[in-house]
Amino acid sequence: MKIAKIKITPLFVPYKAPFYWAHGQIDGAEVLLVEMQTDTGITGHGECIAAPNGRAIKALVEDAAALMIGRDPYQGRLLMREAYTALFRAQAVCSAPRFGGQILAGLEMALWDVLGKAVNRPVHALLGGAAHEHIGYFGFAMGKTPEAVAREARDFVEQGFEVIYIKAGFGAARDLATVKAVREAIGPAARLRIDPNESWSPLEARQMIARLAPYDLEFVEQPTPAESLSGLAQVRATSPVAIAADQSVFTPDEAYEAIRQQAADLIVIGPHECGGLARMTDIARVAQLAGVNICIHGLYETGITTCAAHMAAAACPNIDDGNQHMLKFLEWDIVQTPDLMPVAGRMPVLTGPGLGFTLDAENVARAAELYKARLPDGAKT
Ligand SMILES: [Mg+2]
Missing domain, CATH: 3.30.390.10 (Enolase-like, N-terminal domain)
Structure with a gap:
């Protein structure tokens, strides 16, 4: 061929x-x-x-x-x-x-x-074989106001999602108001992750995490600028909340270095950052040796990437149970089958040939x- x-x-x-x-x-x-x-x-x-x-x-x-x-x-x-x-x-x-x-x-x-x-x-099946029957996804709550984010977060919990993820980095007052509103809306049992997308310096991150920790955060994702793994490691060293690396880790070498510097409790990675599914599973293996999970990262993408990342995730024993899923944002998709919307925060491992979709x-x-x-x-x- x-x-x-x-x-x-x-x-x-x-x-x-x-x-x-x-x-x-x-x-x-x-x-x-x-x-x-x-x-x-x-x-x-x-x-x-x-x-x-x-x-x-x-x-x-x-x-x-x-x-x-x-x-x-x-x-x-x-x-x-x-x-x-x-x-x-x-x-x-x-x-x-x-x-x-x-x-x-x-x-x-x-x-x-x-x-x-x-x-x-x-x-x-070609990436080592499925290690799971389902992949877990978080409820990605979005909105223009803290109340709107909280409403969507509560909807996800009512649908059975166990992990809620929200954006932060909109200023201290707004971030505090959003996290408070979301925690009140989802109750004490749901797991809550926030992602300030590199918005805080290491000092601001320490201050913000201390103020937000009472709301029982599960992870803070990439609080500090991507370029400095040591900055992320400094934050993690004193943080009462677990820290995830996203923009700091795109390649297997960067994953190794993040682990060596003990900069992250979780590595967030998608195929577009690292260059495909083989390298995504390479990063998973590097992380697995250190006892660290990886979490699928989503970009502004269609169901093609959802299927591709889901296929790679299925072959990763250390895939996290709260992964990022971007399809809910699309008005419509270019993938016709299968249905790619998680139900109660889970989607079965795909069984179709290749990446498993039809256009x-x-x-x-x-x-x-x-x-x-x-x-x-x-x-x-
Ligand atoms: Mg992120």
Whole structure:
């Protein structure tokens, strides 16, 4: 089997309501659909995150894709290494593992989809086999006011979600009001995680965590800037609340270093940060040796990434029971089957071949049109 053709299509899928986080507002998922055709008639799909500029990212993904034409899809790690070397290392920009991961993740996903379809097995079967029957997801409560966040958090608990996750980093007064309102709304039993998305200095983090700890937080995710693992480690050393690393860890090397510095109780990681499913499971193994769980990270993505991350998670013994799930934000999805919404905070391990989904062709076309409509005047796709 050889890779015959790779088509890259930019898409935009709108959100139902604005997504609020510490650094602004997001209105939808801008992604690149990867369609990998083989000479045996099997087609695999993946997606890349198109931010911050879909035209620029598409050009780089197409450069990487061109290197894979005529090659054996069973050589995934070799193809990824060669593409990374050609795009970055050999061009004297040398080390760009995070950006490289973003560019290559969708191609790597499509390779796994091809392989799974070729042997008629779900991808987790090729990643060491499923270690679970279900994957747990947290209820991601969002809203413009503390009361709105609290209402949504209570809805999740009423639906059976055991873990609630909310954004923070909106200023001390607002964060305190939100955490208080949410804890009152969800009662004492539900587990509550907050994510300030790098908004606090180590000193502010110590102060804020001390003020928020009475509300029984389970984790504070990436309170301090990503660039300083030692800052995160300083916070963790005195924190009464467990600390998760998100933006500080994108690569297996960074996972090793976070563990070596004892900077995190949990590592949050998704395929787009690390460059695909093989590297996501590599990070899980590094963490597992230190007794640390990993948690699926979500970006502004479609059901393709939900399936891909879910497949990798199924093969990770140390996947956490509260993972991030981004589909609830989409107005509609480009995945037609299966149903990817967690029920009572859980979703069964997928059983379909490859990444386990079928695409909704009409919604793909609709998303392609929406992407074009959002381009600046005169820009080409
Ligand atoms: Mg986070």
